[in-house]
Amino acid sequence: MIRFQQVSLMRGVKPLFEAADVTLNPGDKIGLIGSNGAGKSSLFAMLRGELHADQGEIDYPAKWRVAYVAQETPALDRPAIEYAIDGDTTLRRLEEELAFLESEPESAANGTLIGELYSSLADADAYTVRSRAEQLLLGLGVSMEQMQQPVASFSGGWRMRLNLAQALMCPSDLLLLDEPTNHLDLDAIIWLEDWLKRYQGTLIIISHDRDFLDGVVNVIVHIDERKLKRYAGNYSAFERQRAAQMILAQGMMEKQARQRAHLQSFIDRFKAKASKAKQAQSRMKALAKMEEIAPLRAAAEFSFEFREPLSAPNPLLVMEDVNAGYRIVNEKDDSVTEKTIVSGINFSLQIGQRIGLLGVNGAGKSTLIKTIAGELKPLAGESHIGKGLNIGYFAQHQVEMLRHDESPLWHLVKIAPTTREQELRNFLGGFNFPGDMVTSKIAPFSGGEKARLALALIVWQRPNLLLLDEPTNHLDLETREALTEALAQFEGTLVVVSHDRHLLRATTDQFIIVADGKLQAFDGDLDDYRDWLFKTKLANKAGAAASLPATTSRTATSSAVASAPAANPDRREQKRAEAEERQRTAALKKPIESRIKKLEEQIAKRTAQKAAIDTQLADPEIYDAARKKELKTLLTDQAYFAKELEQLESEWLAQQDELEKISA
Numbered sequence: 001m002i003r004f005q006q007v008s009l010m011r012g013v014k015p016l017f018e019a020a021d022v023t024l025n026p027g028d029k030i031g032l033i034g035s036n037g038a039g040k041s042s043l044f045a046m047l048r049g050e051l052h053a054d055q056g057e058i059d060y061p062a063k064w065r066v067a068y069v070a071q072e073t074p075a076l077d078r079p080a081i082e083y084a085i086d087g088d089t090t091l092r093r094l095e096e097e098l099a100f101l102e103s104e105p106e107s108a109a110n111g112t113l114i115g116e117l118y119s120s121l122a123d124a125d126a127y128t129v130r131s132r133a134e135q136l137l138l139g140l141g142v143s144m145e146q147m148q149q150p151v152a153s154f155s156g157g158w159r160m161r162l163n164l165a166q167a168l169m170c171p172s173d174l175l176l177l178d179e180p181t182n183h184l185d186l187d188a189i190i191w192l193e194d195w196l197k198r199y200q201g202t203l204i205i206i207s208h209d210r211d212f213l214d215g216v217v218n219v220i221v222h223i224d225e226r227k228l229k230r231y232a233g234n235y236s237a238f239e240r241q242r243a244a245q246m247i248l249a250q251g252m253m254e255k256q257a258r259q260r261a262h263l264q265s266f267i268d269r270f271k272a273k274a275s276k277a278k279q280a281q282s283r284m285k286a287l288a289k290m291e292e293i294a295p296l297r298a299a300a301e302f303s304f305e306f307r308e309p310l311s312a313p314n315p316l317l318v319m320e321d322v323n324a325g326y327r328i329v330n331e332k333d334d335s336v337t338e339k340t341i342v343s344g345i346n347f348s349l350q351i352g353q354r355i356g357l358l359g360v361n362g363a364g365k366s367t368l369i370k371t372i373a374g375e376l377k378p379l380a381g382e383s384h385i386g387k388g389l390n391i392g393y394f395a396q397h398q399v400e401m402l403r404h405d406e407s408p409l410w411h412l413v414k415i416a417p418t419t420r421e422q423e424l425r426n427f428l429g430g431f432n433f434p435g436d437m438v439t440s441k442i443a444p445f446s447g448g449e450k451a452r453l454a455l456a457l458i459v460w461q462r463p464n465l466l467l468l469d470e471p472t473n474h475l476d477l478e479t480r481e482a483l484t485e486a487l488a489q490f491e492g493t494l495v496v497v498s499h500d501r502h503l504l505r506a507t508t509d510q511f512i513i514v515a516d517g518k519l520q521a522f523d524g525d526l527d528d529y530r531d532w533l534f535k536t537k538l539a540n541k542a543g544a545a546a547s548l549p550a551t552t553s554r555t556a557t558s559s560a561v562a563s564a565p566a567a568n569p570d571r572r573e574q575k576r577a578e579a580e581e582r583q584r585t586a587a588l589k590k591p592i593e594s595r596i597k598k599l600e601e602q603i604a605k606r607t608a609q610k611a612a613i614d615t616q617l618a619d620p621e622i623y624d625a626a627r628k629k630e631l632k633t634l635l636t637d638q639a640y641f642a643k644e645l646e647q648l649e650s651e652w653l654a655q656q657d658e659l660e661k662i663s664a
Helices: 040-047 080-085 089-103 107-121 129-139 156-169 186-197 212-214 235-270 273-288 363-373 406-413 423-429 435-439 449-460 475-487 502-508 526-535 539-547 569-617 626-661
Strands: 002-011 014-024 028-031 055-058 064-070 176-177 202-206 217-222 227-232 315-327 336-349 352-358 379-385 392-393 465-469 494-498 509-514 516-524
Touching: 002 040, 014 055, 014 227, 014 379, 014 502, 028 235, 040 176, 040 202, 040 217, 064 156, 080 129, 080 156, 089 107, 129 186, 156 176, 176 186, 176 406, 186 526, 202 212, 202 392, 212 502, 217 235, 227 235, 227 435, 273 435, 315 363, 336 363, 336 516, 352 363, 352 502, 363 392, 363 494, 392 449, 406 423, 406 435, 406 449, 423 435, 423 449, 449 475, 475 502, 475 526, 494 569, 502 526, 516 526, 539 626
Parallel strands: 028 202, 028 217, 064 176, 176 202, 352 494, 352 509, 392 465, 465 494
Antiparallel strands: 002 014, 002 055, 217 227, 315 336, 315 379, 509 516
């Protein structure tokens, strides 16, 4: 087990941990969470032995093998698959010893040692290592062709996948993963989640992806107020327990406040009276001894909303037989080569659509988004834009496009030069850029703060079409939640690429897959997509279970494969018919469910507007003669909202009836 006992750590002048205690059991799968700068990475460094606590002890068995993802990747000529296998250092050491002995002159002693090495290599699964590495790399999205390419030919994000593969190849008792999903697409995240569920060592993950944490971990360790607090269950369970603790703490604070007020009242009334002096002194001592209960602080809350679009053309955009891709100019002879990524696109965007784009990295999702945004011109076909279309585009590398030598205020002034500075300051304050931060250069800002600024600039422009390409990169859990809530309330049209399943579930109602150079609709939700992946694309990767470390069972198989039915033709036909019926029902229900969701949002909005008017009408002063005109307007608006609510609720009931008929 791992024990932190009275651990204290300072980094510079900042205390990260003060007398922190926590115990983690063998086989626990732990999510390590806390605000940016709370000390998550420093805790990992202490477990790796790279940092030492200023006070206290960190203990775990000395024989444990610790695996983690390297942050740097040298530009090696070594093939990617060999680099991944290098993660199994024990195997590589045995191979080196064998190579040395086989290069020596033959002798009886040598022969004995060579025989022992072959036995050790068999125990280390040397004869399946290449197959295991291939399956693992395939799961992480590296193709068979890419595996033979040198590490130096991979971009930064892909090199991080290779480093992750190395860590997973390493037989380990303790696996430390710091934001492992950052450079993965959704397909690879789903595969990794399945792999980690079957890992039998102790796992500690730092992640801002709540769905990933929910799917993998059974313990949460929260760094809060420089302490380590353990919670049983996944991230959702932690949120429930945390909320209950805050309610309890608030009740205790209120009770103590009443006790303090009662004591203080007695002291104030009787401390000057000789007959009550002793009792007053006694209560003063009691008040002084009463240790004030500190409030249980929630993480700093952050919220914002997208302002209502100024216009809404319908359709917003229509693409006819469009080929999306790149034009590459040869500088030597000015010749142009066209590289098509996605072809034959027939696609339109209507008011209120909320689309999630699925597909592996490199399939063409970003290319499609750039073409919709007008950053890339179609290589073929026609793209027709609705009059009044106003696009808000968050690119994957949007943060890098900011001017790092300028301030948040400077960036906003560039797009709103005629707006009063105070209004701009107030707006940026709503995005957690207070005081001097508004006029400070953004160079030292964190990645999350820069991403928040990029979002603020888009929100200011009041788009009617939002195109978001991995908007949650760099964002912590609280800011991701704020973005998710804001997008759920956005009244325009949304197209989003994200590996954050929580965001996709909460903000989209239909999916399109970009694969094999084409667009195709996916009729289902993210759970259906996961099942589809394991039955089709990831089915041949189920053997990756064999690549689990030595602490993990070599006989484990993918749940998707293990549960596959026997090859019974009648059963197959029955399942096919059932699947077709489910798809038919889902196709009938989807537009109704989408309409119900939209109606519920409109009902909530109109209810709030009517409630605000009802509050104003409850004020006696509104009936003064001088406010007759204002009263008339309020009564008219009240009648309008009441009538619209009645119509919306009638339609909601009718849609619910339709849904029940289909489900019956």
